[in-house]
Amino acid sequence: MPTLASPTASPVLGTDLPDAHGRFGAFGGAFVPEILHPVLADVREAWEAARDDPEYQTEYRRLLRDYVGRPTPLTRLDRLTERLGGATIYAKREDLCHTGAHKINNAIGQVLLARRMGKERIIAETGAGQHGVATATACALFGIECVVYMGAEDIERQSLNVKRMRLLGAEVRSATSGSQTLKDATNEAFRDWVSNPTSTYYIIGSAIGPHPYPMMVRDLHRVIGEETRAQLLEQTGSELPDAVVACVGGGSNAIGIWAPFFEDEGVRLIGVEASGEGLDGRHAATLTKGEPAVFHGTMTYLLQDADGQVEIAHSISAGLDYPGVGPEHAYRASTGRVEVRTATDAEALAGVRLLSETEGIIPALETAHAVHALAAVAEEIGAGGTLVFNCSGRGDKDMATISAHLFGDEG
Ligand SMILES: *Cc1c(COP(=O)(O)O)cnc(C)c1O
Numbered sequence: 001m002p003t004l005a006s007p008t009a010s011p012v013l014g015t016d017l018p019d020a021h022g023r024f025g026a027f028g029g030a031f032v033p034e035i036l037h038p039v040l041a042d043v044r045e046a047w048e049a050a051r052d053d054p055e056y057q058t059e060y061r062r063l064l065r066d067y068v069g070r071p072t073p074l075t076r077l078d079r080l081t082e083r084l085g086g087a088t089i090y091a092k093r094e095d096l097c098h099t100g101a102h103k104i105n106n107a108i109g110q111v112l113l114a115r116r117m118g119k120e121r122i123i124a125e126t127g128a129g130q131h132g133v134a135t136a137t138a139c140a141l142f143g144i145e146c147v148v149y150m151g152a153e154d155i156e157r158q159s160l161n162v163k164r165m166r167l168l169g170a171e172v173r174s175a176t177s178g179s180q181t182l183k184d185a186t187n188e189a190f191r192d193w194v195s196n197p198t199s200t201y202y203i204i205g206s207a208i209g210p211h212p213y214p215m216m217v218r219d220l221h222r223v224i225g226e227e228t229r230a231q232l233l234e235q236t237g238s239e240l241p242d243a244v245v246a247c248v249g250g251g252s253n254a255i256g257i258w259a260p261f262f263e264d265e266g267v268r269l270i271g272v273e274a275s276g277e278g279l280d281g282r283h284a285a286t287l288t289k290g291e292p293a294v295f296h297g298t299m300t301y302l303l304q305d306a307d308g309q310v311e312i313a314h315s316i317s318a319g320l321d322y323p324g325v326g327p328e329h330a331y332r333a334s335t336g337r338v339e340v341r342t343a344t345d346a347e348a349l350a351g352v353r354l355l356s357e358t359e360g361i362i363p364a365l366e367t368a369h370a371v372h373a374l375a376a377v378a379e380e381i382g383a384g385g386t387l388v389f390n391c392s393g394r395g396d397k398d399m400a401t402i403s404a405h406l407f408g409d410e411g
Pocket of ligand 1: 205253319367392394
């Protein structure tokens, strides 16, 4: 049985959550095999030192600027605002990051940390391959060995991303156990880490997993929200919007844009989960339909069947197709600070079309779930209000799926 890693009290700076045990209220913690307790403690200590070290921060910020292309723009969407007829809508353009989504912010920050810790090898697991590509990219940038675990089934389904990773110099290892998908790749990655704890650093790709990952991944994406505040101030005269909308898979793009707004009670924070074929069918709406459970090293909400087995999630977007969610999301949703909504596969496809036609921005299918929620939220806020949504990624990677659904065989 996995056990809770013994905590060593350490001050957590910058925010009061999580506590020293990595807990967000009843959620979070570090439920891992005993052998990984000291390994996680090393990562936590290294992260807490790096986060407060000007040298690390300067290097991280330099790479975000000169390699990732930050700050990303905050774009006022005039035609979409007019079409929806309510609050003025702004998009935070993470789709313009190098590699096409927000994930690179985290991958670069963690590779920098691994180097600082003297690690010579990086491992990661990936489902759709987006986190694998971001990690392989950051490893190529530093010339560091990279092994990415991927379910055999996913290797088949996501062959373009597999080729990208190989081109970037990463080794893609097939996980052939179980359902041969993300969950099995995660198990293999943990097994690798247990066998190579000294040489190897494990990069987790969302605000999930055992402490300190949910905290660290949030802190690495916090730049999204910080830039948004500064850009809003410049463009509107106020750094506080009425609402910030983001899609939630594991929860990294959402927690990154929300983190600087948690204390601003007037700012509504709205997360959009994938309700797939509908909440009565196959879906990935973990905060809406899940139950508390330990999953991937943390206490969080999880989609389970009647026997308490992990349910296979479903979403048209691979990045939201995950049966768990980050523990801070479980906490923020349970306290009511974050409002949770859903969008189905069909609604996400309509969101792709809407943003493409009105603004010339083809969003990722994940992002399109947030686009779907904009109509209702813009109306609730009303004209004169301000609404920001996190445009987490671009849709090129999804064109085959999008065209098959929207144009059928003409695709
Ligand atoms: C991976 C991904 C997501 C979902 O991951 P989060 O950790 O919830 O942000 C959302 N949007 C895009 C474009 C992605 O690639």
